[in-house]
Amino acid sequence: MIVIGSGAAHLMEEIVRAGVELANVEIKKFPDGEKYVRVLSSGEEATVIQSMYKPQDENIVEALILGDALRGRGFDKLRLVVPYLAYSRQDRVTKEGEPVSVRAVMKALGIYYDELYVVDVHNPRTLRFFPGKAANISPARAISEYFREKLGEGIVLAPDKGARERAKAVAERLGLEFSHFEKRRISPTEVRMRPVDIDVEGKNVLIVDDIISTGGTMIKAANLLREMGAKRVFVAATHGVFAEGAIERVGKAVDELAVTNTIPTPVSRISIVHDILGL
Numbered sequence: 268m269i270v271i272g273s274g275a276a277h278l279m280e281e282i283v284r285a286g287v288e289l290a291n292v293e294i295k296k297f298p299d300g301e302k303y304v305r306v307l308s309s310g311e312e313a314t315v316i317q318s319m320y321k322p323q324d325e326n327i328v329e330a331l332i333l334g335d336a337l338r339g340r341g342f343d344k345l346r347l348v349v350p351y352l353a354y355s356r357q358d359r360v361t362k363e364g365e366p367v368s369v370r371a372v373m374k375a376l377g378i379y380y381d382e383l384y385v386v387d388v389h390n391p392r393t394l395r396f397f398p399g400k401a402a403n404i405s406p407a408r409a410i411s412e413y414f415r416e417k418l419g420e421g422i423v424l425a426p427d428k429g430a431r432e433r434a435k436a437v438a439e440r441l442g443l444e445f446s447h448f449e450k451r452r453i454s455p456t457e458v459r460m461r462p463v464d465i466d467v468e469g470k471n472v473l474i475v476d477d478i479i480s481t482g483g484t485m486i487k488a489a490n491l492l493r494e495m496g497a498k499r500v501f502v503a504a505t506h507g508v509f510a511e512g513a514i515e516r517v518g519k520a521v522d523e524l525a526v527t528n529t530i531p532t533p534v535s536r537i538s539i540v541h542d543i544l545g546l
């Protein structure tokens with residue numbers, strides 16, 4: 268039985284089309300803005316799908332109170348599927364006194380849920396903060412299928428070394444070469460970005476990352492590829508967090524920008540519903 272939270276309402280139609288059984292749940296807001304949920308179905312096992320984009324904190328609290336309500340209804344086993352996990356980038360202390368925010372979120376979710384599945388979590392090592400079973404859901408199948416024809420015999424690049432595994436997963440499905448950009452310090456004031464050990468001249472290139480926020484990373488990479496003679500430049504990311512104006516800025520710099528539907532945006536053209544239901 269599937270429970271769809273407010274943060275995943277945009278996926279409802281596709282989930283229903285897939286023929287899964289939806290729980291009967293009421294979700295609304297009190298006049299003061301607090302959330303109210305009520306679970307009317309009963310059963311033994313349930314999977315809550317809740318994406319945690321803006322309003323992030325509200326979507327996290329809703330996942331918690333849905334868990335509480337489901338336990339109250341006697342559900343014995345609860346899974347939580349999170350298309351976009353908020354706070355995932357706050358995964359280390361950089362200044363004394365800061366929290367590891369993603370740890371706090373995962374621990375809180377662990378009070379109610381036995382299993383946690385996150386689509387393309389920013390840092391897979393953070394899944395260990397969840398007290399139960401936790402796993403990453405890769406968007407590689409969805410992204411590679413979307414770009415297969417457009418990319419042809421092209422190459423796949425990650426904008427930095429940290430995203431290399433993402434580029435590799437997509438490239439392997441397409442049977443293409445992959446690499447990543449590296450940053451080299453040329454002088455105290457100049458840092459140069461270059462793709463490592465790969466020739467982009469005359470080739471179609473797909474740049475893959477987990478998150479686009481301001482778009483700065485992707486625009487810089489795309490401009491460099493153009494200077495180096497790349498043919499067509501495509502950009503894909505799992506989570507379109509998009510700061511104000513970012514879609515337009517990235518869109519202008521590349522041949523196509525497409526993200527998955529973990530967060531609903533005007534360019535969320537790649538569906539991960541198949542992947543989150545295939546658990």
Ligand code: R5P
Pocket residue numbers: 426430476477478479480481482483484485
């Ligand atoms: C960073 O660690 C992430 O993986 C993305 O590369 C980053 O969030 C992109 O940010 P922006 O779009 O602001 O350059």
